Amino acid sequence: MSRTLIIAEKPSVAADIAKVVGAGKKGTHGYESDDHIVSWAVGHLLEFAPPEEYDERFKRWRLKDLPIIPDDFKLKATRGSTKQLTALKRFIKAKDVDLVINACDAGREGELIFREIYRYSGSKKPVKRLWLQSMTGDAIKNSLAAPRDASDVQGLADAADCRAESDWLIGMNATRALTVRLRSSRDRVVWSAGRVQTATLALVVRRELEILAHEPEPYWMVHATFAASDHEYDGTWFNKAAEGPKDRIFDESKRDALIKLLSGSPKATAKETRKDSRETAPPLFDLTSLQREANRRLGFSARRTLSIAQSLYEGHKLITYPRTDSRALPEDYVPHVTQAIKFLGGSKDYKAASDRLLAGTLENTKRNFDNAAVSDHFAIIPTGEGKMTGLRDDEKKVFDLIGLSPEEAEMKFGFLLRALKHGAPPHGGIAFGLDRLVMHMVGTDNIRDVIAFPKTQSGGDLMIDAPGPIDEAQMEELHVRTAMPTA
Numbered sequence: 219m220s221r222t223l224i225i226a227e228k229p230s231v232a233a234d235i236a237k238v239v240g241a242g243k244k245g246t247h248g249y250e251s252d253d254h255i256v257s258w259a260v261g262h263l264l265e266f267a268p269p270e271e272y273d274e275r276f277k278r279w280r281l282k283d284l285p286i287i288p289d290d291f292k293l294k295a296t297r298g299s300t301k302q303l304t305a306l307k308r309f310i311k312a313k314d315v316d317l318v319i320n321a322c323d324a325g326r327e328g329e330l331i332f333r334e335i336y337r338y339s340g341s342k343k344p345v346k347r348l349w350l351q352s353m354t355g356d357a358i359k360n361s362l363a364a365p366r367d368a369s370d371v372q373g374l375a376d377a378a379d380c381r382a383e384s385d386w387l388i389g390m391n392a393t394r395a396l397t398v399r400l401r402s403s404r405d406r407v408v409w410s411a412g413r414v415q416t417a418t419l420a421l422v423v424r425r426e427l428e429i430l431a432h433e434p435e436p437y438w439m440v441h442a443t444f445a446a447s448d449h450e451y452d453g454t455w456f457n458k459a460a461e462g463p464k465d466r467i468f469d470e471s472k473r474d475a476l477i478k479l480l481s482g483s484p485k486a487t488a489k490e491t492r493k494d495s496r497e498t499a500p501p502l503f504d505l506t507s508l509q510r511e512a513n514r515r516l517g518f519s520a521r522r523t524l525s526i527a528q529s530l531y532e533g534h535k536l537i538t539y540p541r542t543d544s545r546a547l548p549e550d551y552v553p554h555v556t557q558a559i560k561f562l563g564g565s566k567d568y569k570a571a572s573d574r575l576l577a578g579t580l581e582n583t584k585r586n587f588d589n590a591a592v593s594d595h596f597a598i599i600p601t602g603e604g605k606m607t608g609l610r611d612d613e614k615k616v617f618d619l620i621g622l623s624p625e626e627a628e629m630k631f632g633f634l635l636r637a638l639k640h641g642a643p644p645h646g647g648i649a650f651g652l653d654r655l656v657m658h659m660v661g662t663d664n665i666r667d668v669i670a671f672p673k674t675q676s677g678g679d680l681m682i683d684a685p686g687p688i689d690e691a692q693m694e695e696l697h698v699r700t701a702m703p704t705a
Contacts, residue, residue: 220316227322232258247305263299267292321348330378437466502597535604542595558602
């Protein structure tokens with residue numbers, strides 16, 4: 219009886235696939251049943267051999283031997299991977315295995331991890347590609363029912379080989395060249411260089427040199443409190459005509475003159491200028507935009523956000539594949555989005571938004587559902603399955619960003635009200651200002667008030683609760699009466 223071997227990138231993913239295919243017999247290196255073997259790679263099990271394993275003369279580092287360009291790149295096991303690599307090779311070579319399925323992560327590195335293992339095994343058995351967009355049971359079943367041919371992702375495999383080989387060529391040759399040129403007879407330090415690390419280090423060094431060359435210049439800022447009949451607000455002096463930061467005074471005499479004018483606590487006149495405008499709703503998240511938003515709102519680093527997203531994808535099955543550069547969905551994915559919206563409606567945090575979206579029709583469909591804008595993966599959205607209970611606090615915060623993304627992306631536009639409040643003493647027309655951006659999402663009861671000025675404040679998003687739909691009169695009253703943070 220023939221069996222199919224499925225190779226995943228991580229043990230956790232292999233366990234999920236094994237449940238779907240019914241491979242319940244767990245061993246040290248995989249899961250087995252009468253018709254399936256499911257094993258895993260644990261990341262990169264292989265690496266390119268160093269130059270001295272191609273030719274003995276490369277043991278000595280000499281400029282005359284450079285550049286070193288192998289005709290074929292040799293693979294060797296990474297440290298600590300021999301046992302799992304041997305087991306995978308045995309599974310691939312097994313007489314009862316007639317098909318190998320690549321279930322490593324659906325991206326360039328996942329393709330490279332599998333192709334290196336398969337190449338190392340020396341096998342010629344047919345290969346299929348499992349292209350998973352989410353880790354739910356239904357997604358795994360659907361992908362297994364229609365796996366892709368290996369030739370469909372040959373371009374991705376070629377790109378992966380190109381990346382790996384260029385890393386080796388640049389790293390090995392540049393490191394040897396720099397080390398031979400720069401170290402002395404008493405210095406045995408290796409001057410490491412690499413395709414990515416050297417370019418990144420150059421950015422850091424350039425920025426450090428700019429910081430060291432900076433000559434600090436003292437400046438002053440003037441703050442004042444303005445009292446109206448029923449409320450107070452704080453303002454910061456600014457100069458519209460100034461180049462650079464408009465709220466800083468670099469001339470000590472101007473500072474003293476300004477303070478002298480204000481010392482008598484003169485009365486001020488105030489005016490507001492308002493301009494209504496419309497803003498297109500944001501698109502769905504790809505990885506970069508999710509990392510940027512998580513950093514802006516939550517202060518999370520890009521690495522932390524990726525780690526949390528991977529956990530939501532692999533561990534909790536709540537979101538689709540996170541390592542994507544697409545911000546749109548396939549055109550036939552509308553039923554999946556509807557299911558995800560219904561799923562979110564089961565949580566009190568999302569019920570109101572879910573009910574509103576299900577009661578109407580989806581907007582921005584041409585932009586959000588666009589096959590031409592989808593690459594290997596589509597935008598990050600909730601899967602419509604999994605459990606939202608038991609999430610860590612940081613996981614809950616990132617999932618909230620993703621969970622709200624479809625709602626925000628479906629809004630036709632946002633209603634923006636930009637208000638600049640000026641309080642000016644009568645002497646010399648000295649201006650103080652507090653710049654505020656008020657956004658009312660159409661179809662919702664939410665007003666988002668973004669404090670954008672003074673620039674000395676860290677700023678942030680403030681949600682103003684209000685009963686029922688908001689009209690302009692109510693918005694104006696909220697705008698005037700909401701307490702201002704002290705500058």
